[in-house]
Amino acid sequence: MPEYGRAIQNMVDYALTIKDRGERQKCANTIIAIMGNMFPQLRDIPDFEHKLWDNLAIMSDFKLDIDYPYEVIKMKTLTAKPTPLPYSQQEIEYRHYGKTVVGMLQKAVELPDTPDKDRLIYLVANQMKKDYNTWNKDGVDDQKIFDDILNLTNGAILITPDAMKLETIIPAVNSNNVNNNNAKRKGKNKNHAKSNNNY
Numbered sequence: 001m002p003e004y005g006r007a008i009q010n011m012v013d014y015a016l017t018i019k020d021r022g023e024r025q026k027c028a029n030t031i032i033a034i035m036g037n038m039f040p041q042l043r044d045i046p047d048f049e050h051k052l053w054d055n056l057a058i059m060s061d062f063k064l065d066i067d068y069p070y071e072v073i074k075m076k077t078l079t080a081k082p083t084p085l086p087y088s089q090q091e092i093e094y095r096h097y098g099k100t101v102v103g104m105l106q107k108a109v110e111l112p113d114t115p116d117k118d119r120l121i122y123l124v125a126n127q128m129k130k131d132y133n134t135w136n137k138d139g140v141d142d143q144k145i146f147d148d149i150l151n152l153t154n155g156a157i158l159i160t161p162d163a164m165k166l167e168t169i170i171p172a173v174n175s176n177n178v179n180n181n182n183a184k185r186k187g188k189n190k191n192h193a194k195s196n197n198n199y
Contacts, residue, residue: 001058004038004055004059008034008035008038008059009059011030011031011034012031012059012060014027015027015028015031015060015064016060016063021065025066025067028056028064028066031056032049032052032056035052035055035056036048036049036052050070053069053072054070054072054073056072057073058078062074062075093151093152094148096131096132096134096135096136097128097131097132097148098131101124101127101128104120104124105121105124105149105152105153105157106153108120108121108124108153109153109156109157121157121159124149125145125149125159125166126166126167128145128148128149129142129145129167129169130169132144132145133169139169140169142161142164142165142166143161145166146158146159146160146161146164
């Protein structure tokens with residue numbers, strides 16, 4: 001464990017060579033005391049000493065035969081793989097929009113016809129346009145978004161370009177290209193200055 005350094009590891013390795021159990025126990029107690037003094041700011045943390053004994057067991061490769069004052073961590077626990085997280089396998093027809101957008105459209109279908117519903121549809125449509133542009137840098141016209149909304153709501157929400165105008169999405173500028181162009185301009189300016197100084 002790098003945080004304890006080579007000296008502590010050498011002490012642990014030496015403890016493993018001590019044949020007398022009593023002397024081995026004293027050596028282990030001394031090692032724990034030194035390890036604790038290395039991090040005095042952590043002494044108030046709950047189970048700090050317990051963690052030190054866990055670390056001693058790990059550093060000895062779980063081969064140090066002593067009387068541990070705590071139930072120390074086991075090797076199988078240390079190397080055990082976490083339980084895989086259950087991921088939803090639900091298919092999304094328009095993956096670039098995501099489940100949240102689809103869910104909001106379904107919620108909008110259930111709402112009564114009010115200005116709040118129209119506002120929600122407008123906000124969702126603009127978000128869809130932003131999402132689409134994230135995946136397709138060539139841009140998208142409003143009619144495509146309206147067609148997708150019609151399809152995702154099974155015809156329940158019909159929007160025409162005359163009824164709704166979405167926000168204009170400006171394509172993101174690649175910062176690397178901007179930096180490269182600026183560097184080229186600076187290089188040209190320097191060369192130009194040098195050529196002027198030759199006269």
